[in-house]
Amino acid sequence: MPTTANARGPGSRLYAGFGISGPVTPLLLAAALGVPWLPGEFWTHVGTEVLIFGLFAMSFNLLYGYMGQISFGHAAFFGVGAYATAMLFTALKGADGQIGVAQFLLSLLVGPPVAALAALVIGFFCVRLTGIYFAILSLAFGELLFYIVFSWYSFTKGDDGIQGLLPPPFFQDSTNFYFFTLAIVAAAAAVMWRITESPFGYALRTLRDNQRRAGFLGTNVRAHMLANFVIAGTFAGVAGALWGPFSRSVSPGLLGWGESGIAVFMTLIGGAGSFVGPMLGSVIYTMLQAVVKMYTVYWPLTIGTIILLIVLFAPGGILGTIDKRIQAMRARKP
Amino acid sequence: MSPPILAVTGLEKFFGGVHVTCNVDFAMQEGEQSAIIGPNGAGKSTFMNLLTGYHRPDAGRIVFAGRDITGLPPHRVVRRGISRAFQVSSIFGRMTVSENVRAAVQAQMRATFRLFASARTLGAGETERMLALCGLEAKRDVVAGELAQGDKKRLELAIALAGKPRLLLLDEPTAGMSIDEARSTMELVDRLNRELKLTVLFTEHDMGIVFNHARKLTLLHRGEIILQGTPAEVRADRTAQKVYLGEHHL
Amino acid sequence: MPEISLAALAAQLFTGLVLGMIFVLLAIGLSLIFGVMNILNFAHATLWLVSGYVTFSIFTFLSQQFGASPWLLVPAIAGAVALMSAFGYALERLLIRHTYDRELPEQLLLTFALVLILGDAIKLIWGLENRRINLGVRPVEMLDTLVNPYQFVIIGTGFAVAAGLWYFLHRTRFGKIVRAAVYSRSMVSALGIRIPMIYAMVFALGVGLAALAGGVFLPLLPMALGVDLDIIVQCFAVVVIGGFGSMLGTFVASIIVGIVYSFSILFWPDGALAMIFLIVIAVLIVRPWGLFGTELRS
Secondary structure, three states: OOOOOOOOHHHHHHHHHOHHHHHHHHHHHHHHHHHOOOOOOOOHHHHHHHHHHHHHHHEEEEHHHHOEEEEOOHHHHHHHHHHHHHHHHHHHOOOOOOOOHHHHHHHHHHHHHHHHHHHHHHHHHHHOOOOOHHHHHHHHHHHHHHHHHHHHHHHEEEHHOOOOOOOHHHHHHHHHHHHHHHHHHHHHHHHHHHOOOOOOHHHHHHHHOOOHHHOOOOOHHHHHHHHHHHHHHHHHHHHHHHHHHHHHEEEEEHHHHHHHHHHHHHHHHHHOOOOOOOHHEEEEEEEEHHOOOOOOOOHHHHHHHHHHHHHHHHOOHHHHHHHHHHHHHHHHHH | OOOOOOEEEEEEEEEEOOEEEEEEEEEOOOOOEEEEEEOOOOHHHHHHHHHHOOOOOOEEEEEOOOOOOOOOOOOHHHHHHHEEOOOOOOOOOOOOOHHHHHHHHHOOOOOOOOOOOOOOOOHHHHHHHHHOOOOOHOOOOOEEHHOOHHHHHHHHHHHHHHHOOEEEEEOOOOOOHHHHHHHHHHHHHHHHHHHHHHHHEEEEHHHHHHHHHEEEEEEEEEEEEEEEEOOHHHHHHHHHHHHOOOOOOO | OOOOOOOHHHHHHHHHHHHHHHHHHHHHHHHHHHHHOOOOOOOOHHHHHHHHHHHHHHHHHHHHHOOHHHHHHHHHHHEEEEEHHHHHHHHHOOOOHHHHOOOHHHHHHHHHHHHHHHHHHHHEEEEEOEEOOOOOOOOOEEEEEEOOOHHHHHHHHHHHHHHHHHHHHHHHHHHHHHHHHHOOHHHHHOOOOOOHHHHHHHHHHHHHHHHHHHHOOOOOOOOOOOOHHHHHHHHHHHHHHOOOOOOHHHHEEEEHHHHHHHHHHOOOOOHHHHHHHHHHHHHHHHHHOOOOOOOOOO
16 A cells, blocks of 8 residues: 655555545544543443444445445435344333343344334335436335334334333443443444445445446446345434334334434434544534534534535535645645 | 457447347457547447456357356456557556556456455566556556556556457547557557467557557447458548548548 | 216316315426425425424414505515525535535435424424415305315415426526526536526525415425425425426326325225325336326436
């Protein structure tokens, strides 16, 4: 790998090796480790939410930033993972509402495979299309799944949602749950990173940049799109599985297009062009939302204006804009 | 004589009501280097699209290396050994030059479903070879979208070659290149044809290139083959001159 | 399944037609904007909602000046359409036009941002309560059932809008230019006609149509926060089924969706919307360019 002409310090070397995600990831990790030291439970709680949604947004970016397709139904897999976990959780917990650690972990494990299955079925149809048709078909499937969960009262408790997802005592402590989440999200991110830097990951990029040409390389476009769709859905399922025990309940809204939109916003804010952008976007979005909602009810106005400004002036998101600046500065040096 | 590596019979294609390919019979021997010429709109690119499965023919058969490939989708045709470089460079604009070639190499190695291998090391040697072959080593870290026109065409060629084809289709390979670039590119093509027995079919507007690098010419006009022969034969033919009247001076 | 009399069937069909016309009025502007400019305007239903509130305010104001009368709805709607069209024109010139050379996701996000901003703007200006107009029109008896005669107004308006738009696009000079621009922007540009101006006018027209729908619905549906979010997804469904870029497709698909909706209420009340999505999925799988769309233009 080439190094920059005047590489200085670990930051430059990380940048040379890993792009903008290189220097940013250790910063995020350090910040993540430091969160529980902040006073009170509020920030730990927010931090857990940041991590879960950050994972969700990163899984979305596998489809968007790496493969070039926008899905408005990605939350369906988040929700399916959440519901699968919630239902097994409810089945395994005792009459007193308590659940053992082993059963708790088991219920978490069931979320991602069920989400993967849903992604396989839905993806089979979605990958036959691209662009706006892909976007709308994914939206339609997401909404369909939402309505199924919403209406099938006997199975999913419909609009009431599933309540009472109280984790075992050890995990009820917000700091413990936070570190547990951090461990899972970090591991998931590491796996995702490996995948994006594999031949498969670069094949996805060819689909993004020039789908026609990718076919002419011998790549089976649909097969690769479907595989990625399932992978992305699985990771969304991991995030969803964590969500239920975290918020102690799940509801049908988790599957709707509004929820899918959140992943899109986070990715846009942080930057779709880098691996860690969506996680940064989650930090900004979640924290901003927590703070703004303390002072005003006009959160949609706030986030809407931010999205507008980003689309118009900084479409690469924060990391994308920083990266562009760095490239421009390097280009000017002789 | 051994059977032709490529045998096209009765190929027809309509776009709506327009008859773009009319009953084309075409064959190539392995190791042959030929050109298809014709005025704009003659159907040269369409013919290449049909050969590579980008369009499905409305009638006719395409047999390559003894197997019927009519109607197969592009990725299957490529797997059988036909590779194509496009007229307007069709590369992966957001990836670097070496990433472009590497992706093509890894696709050829059937390694694109390896989720946990390292993209940087797999096929690295072959990627370097391709870059060197096409004179792109110096530009390996340039983002492909920012390349000059001529370099884009060279990348186009490198990507096509990375597929280790038996038949290479080049659609106007020297368009946009300087005289020197065009010469070196065609010399490379000649070398590959000689050393690897690579069968090459290219389309061109530059008659100098055509006469210097093709052993057989096929003249296409309005989707039909008007004439086939050696460059000298085609040059002398009256019909060819009429077709090109006002467009080229043969 | 309950016994269905012929009259009940006819009543459902009629309801379906009215619902269909509602979709026509809602979706035709969306379809026009997409057909000409290739922009999927997420904010279309939100602009419709804003128009409803604006119409309400104008109507209330006029009623205070001139005394209550259902006919005041006409100038109220006219005023709202004028105001919203101008607003649409401004939106296009200031914001939308920056996204033409951008990728699809950024265009969608821009219009989605407008949904959020305008939605809160409604809250800011008009507060949280619903707005509704009661025209004091009494239901009329027809074929053994009570029918709200305002529904005929809806049907009439729907047909008038569809016919008017057809006339505009096929018989007026400007309309023909618009249609030409759909097929070839460069050609129209080369003829000396300024494409940016056309886009701005088309967008304004699309918003104006949404405004008309907003005003016309005021006596029928309460304008409430959040309704736009449900409606926009259904508008997308209609445009997809009918075919992107085809106004005729939107018209036909609206009627179909309306009828499916009204009949679903009979058999599966909760699932009416799910039915619509199933149809969208089926269309996208089997024939992505919809009933009347042109084959997959990028």
